[in-house]
Amino acid sequence: MTATATLLKHHTTAEAYGIVDPMLPQTAVIQRIKHETLDTATYSLAFTDPAVAERYRFLPGQFNMLYLPGIGEVAISISSDPAQPKVLLHTIREAGNVTGAIARLKKGDLIGLRGPYGSAWPVDKAENNDLIFVSGGIGLAPLRSAIYHVINHRERYKQVTILAGARSPADLLYPDEYDVWRKHGIDVDVTVDRADDSWRGHVGVVPMMFYRLRPDPRQTVVFSCGPEIMMRFVIYEALARRIPKRCIYLSLERNMKCAVGFCGHCQYGPFFLCKEGPVLSFNRVEPFFSVEEF
Numbered sequence: 077m078t079a080t081a082t083l084l085k086h087h088t089t090a091e092a093y094g095i096v097d098p099m100l101p102q103t104a105v106i107q108r109i110k111h112e113t114l115d116t117a118t119y120s121l122a123f124t125d126p127a128v129a130e131r132y133r134f135l136p137g138q139f140n141m142l143y144l145p146g147i148g149e150v151a152i153s154i155s156s157d158p159a160q161p162k163v164l165l166h167t168i169r170e171a172g173n174v175t176g177a178i179a180r181l182k183k184g185d186l187i188g189l190r191g192p193y194g195s196a197w198p199v200d201k202a203e204n205n206d207l208i209f210v211s212g213g214i215g216l217a218p219l220r221s222a223i224y225h226v227i228n229h230r231e232r233y234k235q236v237t238i239l240a241g242a243r244s245p246a247d248l249l250y251p252d253e254y255d256v257w258r259k260h261g262i263d264v265d266v267t268v269d270r271a272d273d274s275w276r277g278h279v280g281v282v283p284m285m286f287y288r289l290r291p292d293p294r295q296t297v298v299f300s301c302g303p304e305i306m307m308r309f310v311i312y313e314a315l316a317r318r319i320p321k322r323c324i325y326l327s328l329e330r331n332m333k334c335a336v337g338f339c340g341h342c343q344y345g346p347f348f349l350c351k352e353g354p355v356l357s358f359n360r361v362e363p364f365f366s367v368e369e370f
């Protein structure tokens with residue numbers, strides 16, 4: 077039986093969708109696949125049950141568990157606009173077993189989805205402040221939902237800057253959206269570790285881009301997601317500009333299984349990252365963040 081058929085067998089009745097069970101995946105259909113880079117694509121998913129679609133809401137920075145029967149489940153951030161929860165975008169990089177199987181799916185295939193889980197970017201708390209988004213690689217995916225939120229409520233934020241980095245120009249996520257974001261009064265600065273002949277932009281690691289900014293530490297909030305080594309340098313640069321630790325928010329990643337704080341796979345010091353995280357302020361995680369490979 078194919079993965080799709082197994083899903084249909086177990087998840088076709090409305091009663092099943094009605095069960096309020098955080099461990100029970102609902103069925104979603106892949107409406108569109110947009111290839112972003114060589115190993116990364118964005119999947120537009122919609123619940124097959126209109127009642128589930130009607131109920132579903134998420135906050136920017138939260139994630140879903142995507143499930144393929146017989147293969148497994150993975151935590152994937154929601155990278156779409158929280159004001160439009162009926163179509164969910166997930167940008168997925170092929171990393172191993174489950175993400176590799178997802179990469180072989182086609183438009184019209186079904187996938188299990190449960191969520192949303194986890195903490196969110198504190199977009200309300202950040203109102204009336206300057207906002208700096210800093211991403212590395214696939215880290216732009218969980219930030220994009222907060223970027224959409226800021227665009228929807230642009231008047232609530234002062235200066236907004238996006239610093240986005242990738243290994244090479246071909247690895248940049250969502251390049252066709254940067255000019256749209258700029259039209260909403262957002263500064264978008266992009267850098268790559270290695271240029272190619274076509275590249276006319278910045279070359280270098282993303283924390284280096286802080287040198288272009290003069291943030292006011294009394295009114296600046298930083299949201300960052302990317303490899304931990306990158307976030308270490310982002311923290312260093314932000315602290316050097318006297319941005320308080322409590323105003324630096326990170327999205328942290330650990331292998332997750334249950335996503336509801338039972339199994340302990342994602343324990344990070346006193347936190348279960350699936351529940352208290354993935355978004356946490358630096359002042360809360362500092363003792364653990366400074367430990368290599370914690």
Ligand SMILES: Cc1cc2nc3c(=O)[nH]c(=O)nc-3n(C[C@H](O)[C@H](O)[C@H](O)COP(=O)(O)OP(=O)(O)OC[C@H]3O[C@@H](n4cnc5c(N)ncnc54)[C@H](O)[C@@H]3O)c2cc1C
Pocket residue numbers: 139148149150151152153154166167168169170171172173174175176194214217218328329330331332354
């Ligand atoms: C909250 C959260 C949000 C995420 N959002 C996204 C997203 O938007 N897009 C995306 O592409 N990926 C995202 N990830 C990462 C994604 O969950 C992993 O890449 C995925 O679990 C790998 O599963 P797999 O079965 O394909 O690989 P596996 O076969 O399980 O593993 C491949 C390799 O990756 C390692 N690995 C697996 N999971 C993780 C992990 N979470 N952290 C570090 N190493 C890991 C394994 O140890 C192994 O070395 C997110 C993870 C978390 C925790």
